[in-house]
Amino acid sequence: MIRLEAVERIFHVGDEAVHALRGVDLHIEAGSYISIMGPSGSGKSTLLNVLGLLDRPSTGHYHLDGRDVTGLSDEETAAVRRDKVGFVFQFFHLIPRLTAAANIALPMTLAGIAPAQRQVRVAELLHDFGLEARADHRPAELSGGQLQRVAIARAVALNPSVVLADEPTGNLDRATGRDVLALLEELNRRGTTLVIVTHDQEIGARAQRRIVMEDGRIISDQSG
């Protein structure tokens, strides 16, 4: 469960202050499926980063699963990210020198989970995402769809309660994009909260709840 209260995010570029988020109030129930749309520069990515604790609100409050996470230290936010949040990016962001399996295992490696335990979970994920044959391939040897599947497998390796996807299909063709979206929606069906930022009307329309942003504000919030 997520609650944002009067969140502002102001960037200072030179003398100028850029309001990326203006007075955003947002309540997200656990297990929901939300899309965020809006023109370029409207603050979608900034909102997602705040939700994922990669960025902090300049003012306002953020409650995650009943805990105020606004003022946590860097070490503490890292722990919250690790335990609760999974990120999926438009440009995949895999480590090129690691194999698909090692990329998927990375969150567990960073968390200090024992190799044997990691192996079991990675095998499970490779199976779930149809990547068994690609386990030892490096990112350069994989297609866009495979890359994004590896990235999603990595995002859910530690069973996060929220998956945040910033234009996850933005770099894929339509068919592959649909496959990737299906994987994300399957996660949501199993109970993971899913937030997708997208420019694609068709994709955005699939979510239970559709948020539209403009100039740092939520201008529309429709459910059903």
Add this chain to the structure above:
Amino acid sequence: MRPRDNLAYAWQTLRSQPMRSALMMLAMAIGVGSVVVLTALGEGARRYVLDQFSSLGTHLLIVIPGRAETSGGTPGVLSGVTPRDLTLDDAAAVARSRQVARVAPLNVGAAQVSHGARGREAVILGSTAEFLHIRHMRLAAGRFLPPGDPAHAASVCVLGAKMRSELFGAAPVLGAWLRIGDRRFRVIGVLAPQGQQMGFNTDETVVIPVAAAQQLFDTPSLFRIMVEARGRDSVERAKIDIGEILKARHEGEEDVTVVTQDAILSTFDRILGALTLAVAGIAAISLSVAGILIMNVMLISVAQRRSEIGLLKAIGATPATIRRLFFTEAALLSLIGSLLGWLLGWLASLGITWLYPTLHATPPLWAVLAALGMALGMGIVFSLLPARRAARLDAALALARR
């Protein structure tokens, strides 16, 4: 992150940029290697000199005319008073001390030595029968200078090994006559080859009675008096004794310097030790240059790997974890680099020892440890800044761009 995983990750990163990693290791290796080689050379030189002196015997004292300003050193700076010459009578007086086992007066000069058509310039040593024992020399053939009155200028000589072969070739030499300067001498003995000793090569000298040398070089005085004390323990007492005897003979003037083996040894030890240290210091500068190089390259690496660092943060890496990753990378680089350098330095030292067997160029342990420690320290200190910069990176910003 588990230490093993941390190490594996850093290792993988280094391996993914083999050229960059190899160059940084090379820089480290050259730094460490030069410390090792240069200190090995310094140490080799020090040991060489000490061995040279030790081969002269440990209870040797040398009486030198003139007063050294500083005690314990070789007299270089002499006081204003013109010193009284040392004479054969002085030597005889010193020999009467109860602390003294043997005395050999010494005169040194250069003269043309010739036999028939062959001739060459050589160092002529004028001394007595005792000289053989005091200088620990051995004979290859014949006899040494006969014992007896040192003032008697017998026309006999003993040849160094090389002098013998140069002047006589394979021809018999004992009993032959040769010419030194304008005088004729009969060869009564040949020294066993022993090479360089204390700056001059005894193989290329000719030894004649001290009185003959005084006539040859037209001087009533002596260059040195070599004294052998009764034992190791009596060296200090002998030194005092000799000083008093000669002071009494020289009308109360303390115008001689008595140098003991220990004093010479420690002087050389100090000079060469300081030299080794200085050379090690210069080499250490190249080490710190390597450290700065590592810092530069790591800083560039942080800039290049912004999106990777951002991603690591996004999937839950704490700032401490990221710091440790970069730190491990730098530590690995400097560890491997310095071990490589140590190996290189060690091989080079072996090579030098192989080329110049008299010089035992072994790197001293302290230098090896200091170089390795410094290299590691450099790598670690200079990785702190890049590691901190990586840990503080704004992840959202780093991930926004491709």
